Amino acid sequence: MTASTFPEPEVPTFSIVVPAYNEDSVLEAFHARLAATLDRLGETAEVIYINDGSHDRTRPVLDRLQTRDPRVAVIDLSRNFGKEVALTAGLHHARGQAVIVIDADLQDPPELIPELVAPWRERGVDVVYAQRIARAGESWLKRATAHLFYRLMQHVGRVHLPPDTGDYRLLSRRAVEALNQYPEQHRFMKGLFTWIGFEQVAVRYERDPRFAGRTKWSYAKLVNLAIEGITSFTSAPLRFASILGLAIAGLAFVDALWIIYKTLRYGDPVAGYPSLMTTILFLGGVQLTAIGILGEYLGRVFDETKHRPLYHVKDYRPARLGRVREPMVRDDGPAAGE
Template sequence: MKLLSVVIPCYNEEENIFDFYNELMKTEEFFKGRDVDFELVFVDDGSKDNTAAKVKELNQKDGRAHLISFSRNFGKEAAMYAGLSHAKGDYVVVMDCDLQDPPAILPDMFKAIEDEGYDSVATRRVNRKGEPPIRSFFARKFYKIINKMSNTEIVDGARDYRLMTRQFVDAILSMEEYNRFSKGIFGWVGFKNKWLEFENVERKKGETKWSFWKLFVYAIDGILAFSTAPLAMASLIGVLFCMVAFIFIIVIIVRQWTVGDPNNMVGWASTACIILFASGVQLFCVGIVGQYLSKAYLEVKKRPLFIVKEEL
């Protein structure tokens, strides 16, 4: 039989472990008909509740459920990478435990790979029902911005819910960068990909772990990871201001020669505004360079993406 590894990153999801398992098992008959067995890889990302204990309890019921428990919270990107690196399957799917990634469409995803010859099947939401309007607005703007700035296509509404062949997973694992943005990595490696759309499913239990600030930081990481356009923008702004400054110097010299300045106090307000504005632009450009430098600094330190405290 072939093996399908289900990678489930978890952070404070004790209420959803068994609900997720029960929903996933509703697809088991389909996969048995295809001679495919399950392997469940739960990655406990330093949860503060009883997530690890619930997975251990599930393991007593079904030995196919495995546990990788981190020493602290390393983030979802690290959890996904850990799950992919531990997965043994011929096929691997990444799913959230909160049931916002409906297991019911997993058979359709498998058919696309097995019957239609795709290397991966990704999912995207066609709406954002139940999500705060301000978050939806900024999310759509983010996808528009990053697709204009990056050569790697990142689809609006894309989820991390994705079924992949072993070859596709090995390509993902070959990218060992510390600053990971999986939505971009999935697109960068290429291969033949199919998108499946579904209506947004609201979380039934627990609370979302993604605050607006965390999403904003994640968006910045995505832009920095897959685009150098901000550096080009900083350089362009610098050149533009050099040209403006040069023009102003010529204007001031010509004015001094022709008209003079009868009052030494004239123009102090405009001068102060220009200095403050120019300084602000300089700090903004230095900040952009600093962000890229900080990412390079983290990469060269070669710290591990995660530390495993316990493995079952």
């Protein structure tokens, strides 16, 4: 008996992965610019929007875009899992020979995509990342803290995190398959993009201010993301706590020798209350800080041991591009009487 024969689904040249959380005010404008850029490229493409548990009209807008553009695919997650997990869901579903990750807020211009494509197409570069030379529309505090974080990661991290680089980049198929092998719960995608290795080059650009709506990244979320990045790719905080503890123990030993010397030479003076309280509070603060650092790493170990799924998909509507509706040839075996 001959097996049924179906045509292979068309594999698009590009998959564009776009996480979206409460972005109904910008999606129409974003897709118009993205679609125009893809039209100029002249290659087959799918645009995968991941609705990360939005509470506004993001999903109806995505449905409307999918009705108008057969390249659009929509992944609707069961709740808000966060941008890092939404990106992961998009990478899991991407079918393209190359995958481009971009935010929907239009701070990263879709018109830069041909420049990201060129090194991959001409030289086979696996990762082409967009590096900012200017960050329009951001406060001095956000720029300063971002600068500090990237430089800190360069000195203490186990991977070289390119400075002033976000998620906007192109990944080859083998780079995406490498990323999809990482199952960890606490995901810092900028670090994982670098961790996989392969040849990586930068394309420099000026980042635009947000087109519409409000940023979803409060300072508290940015601090949490920085902690994720540091604890995911370096054990430097644990080492720092150990070194600090040894240094304080050494100072305490020297101070004890000094107290013994003064007692033997001058008698037993009355201890000063202010200096005693300062020492107690300082040591208590150091101990609590060290315990907190240990707790951060222990909490991550606890989360990883549970092996929970990273996300759940409530609805997935693939792009109509390349879908197979009916078999072209079908052979159910020999006819009756043969």
